[in-house]
Amino acid sequence: MHALLNAIATMALPTDAQRIFHGRGGLYPGCEQWSLDAYPPVLVLTSFEPCSDEVLATIHSALAARWQDLAPGQALNWVYQCRTEGQLSETRLMAGEVPEPHVVLEAGARYQVHVLKGQNHGLFLDMAEGRRWVREFVQERRALKPELKVLNLFAYTCAFSVAALQAGAHKVVNMDMSAGALGIGRQNHRLNELPTGTDAGASFLAHDIFNSWGKITRGGPYELIILDPPSYQKGSFVATKDYARLMRRLPDLLASGGHAMLCLNTPKLDTAFLKDQMQELAPELQFVERVANPAVFADVSAERSLKVLIYKTPG
Template identity: 45%
Template sequence: MQATKLPIFFEQVNQRLSAAPNEVRRLFHGRGRQFEGLEQLTCDWVQGQLIVAIFKQVDEPFIEALKQGLVTLSESELWQQKQGQAMVVQYRFAEGAPSEVLLGELDHQPIVEESGLKYQLNIGRNQNFGLFLDMRFGRDWVKDNAKHKNVLNLFAYTCGFSVAAIAGGADQVVNVDMSKGSLAKGRENHKLNGHNINQVKFLGYDIFRSWGKIKKMGRYDLIVIDPPSFQKGSFALTKDYKRILRKLPDLLAEGGEVIACVNSPQVTSQFLIDGMKEEAPELNFIERLDNPPEFDDIDPEASLKVLRFQ
């Protein structure tokens, strides 16, 4: 990356921060390759905290120029207007993704809002802080289309789709994820929003060994599939996604819908469309949901792909 390109970064951050609602937002997405020389840099606004992430080793002049620019931003009228409290640089390329607090005191577990719903994040201790911001429109779609539905949320993580579904009037959501810790955070996210936990199930299972338990709580009117691209020992995208798709006809209610997601730049939308034709031909491709504009990518097929089937 190039320190000479950092004025473009700060111009974009200032523009987007100025326009940002009082919600969590991506302010700069270098990984969309729209800004030459800044491809490994992102910046998120966490309602008072600015989180800058660097994904590839850079030289010292780049780091110093970045820090100086952040100091200048912290002294601006905009920073005061937005009630900025902390600035953090996270070195995602380094082991453990260490964070350096440049300003203020980092709130490691802030409660933020997105589309009127509350989520608790976990910043600075993990690579991911508990809510994938590029999935905002996907959660919005679920919220708008979940009324009176029985929803299955596979690879639920911290249950963002589940929170959106219950907020949208779903009768029940079944969350499945191997990580019981992530599901516990999902339970807290539901509580933050005042939801009836009796409507939500949390299954800390290996999906591939638990189809019987999952099927027992169906049939489902809506199934959301949002797996990691790779999870050591449990999931490899190109090998295992089809194993899920072939189960869908036995799980779906008549007229049921599927939101299938993939966020690997190595595969395109056609990977899911062809996989569904092969494994569950009863289901038809309807549309690809848009990504939020702040996540624009020079190649849309390299970014998040959220596909709807019925």
């Protein structure tokens, strides 16, 4: 636990949502179970193995001491979540309080999060560089394509849409099976004073993607398509069999010179899983680059970590 305690003792005062310690990357032997995230003004400690109250007390003392240095007189707010494989997660408020609504910043954008319920808190911190890439892509392309359209599949709470519209996209189509997640997505757009509508701004479609290709096709072609599915969600999406169903649609949905962002977050599948299938199913699309993950998410093997690959059509 020494590396975690050292990260706490040396952390800066967080202003944006970010990861502070990433034991899951395997670079800190003995700390593989731990991650520490900041969703200001709340810190969230996650353990992927059960831990004792004595260990939590030690971590609390470290957090309290550092917080006194960083923010004298301000309350320490922190949440503990235990995720043990095969068991329901446990979430506890350990000190202070969580604001309601809880809104955090990232790169100037505002997002609503929920750290006291569920395992996904509303904003995936490891995808920060993916959102940065989307911003830069849209900023560069909008001069050539003022009515630039983006298709955001498996949109969740629509953080990619916020990034794209802030960068100047004309239209973003967000699609996800979860109406609840899209509801938070709408709120994220309101928080950032972004337009919503059928002709411009963001639209939100609570549909099964695999049953909605007609609607998706009519909205295209798209200058950017973002695919960020779960790696395994029973009854919804299993990457090993369902990713191919997405890939083969890309050539018909992308505009000339359009780009696709393919995301995959599981240690069980590597970049070759995506590249080999793309070569077979959409060979006309050219591989451009792999987007680097935030430095704090460094892993002993890049193939275990989040994979974000960019492809483009000719033109």
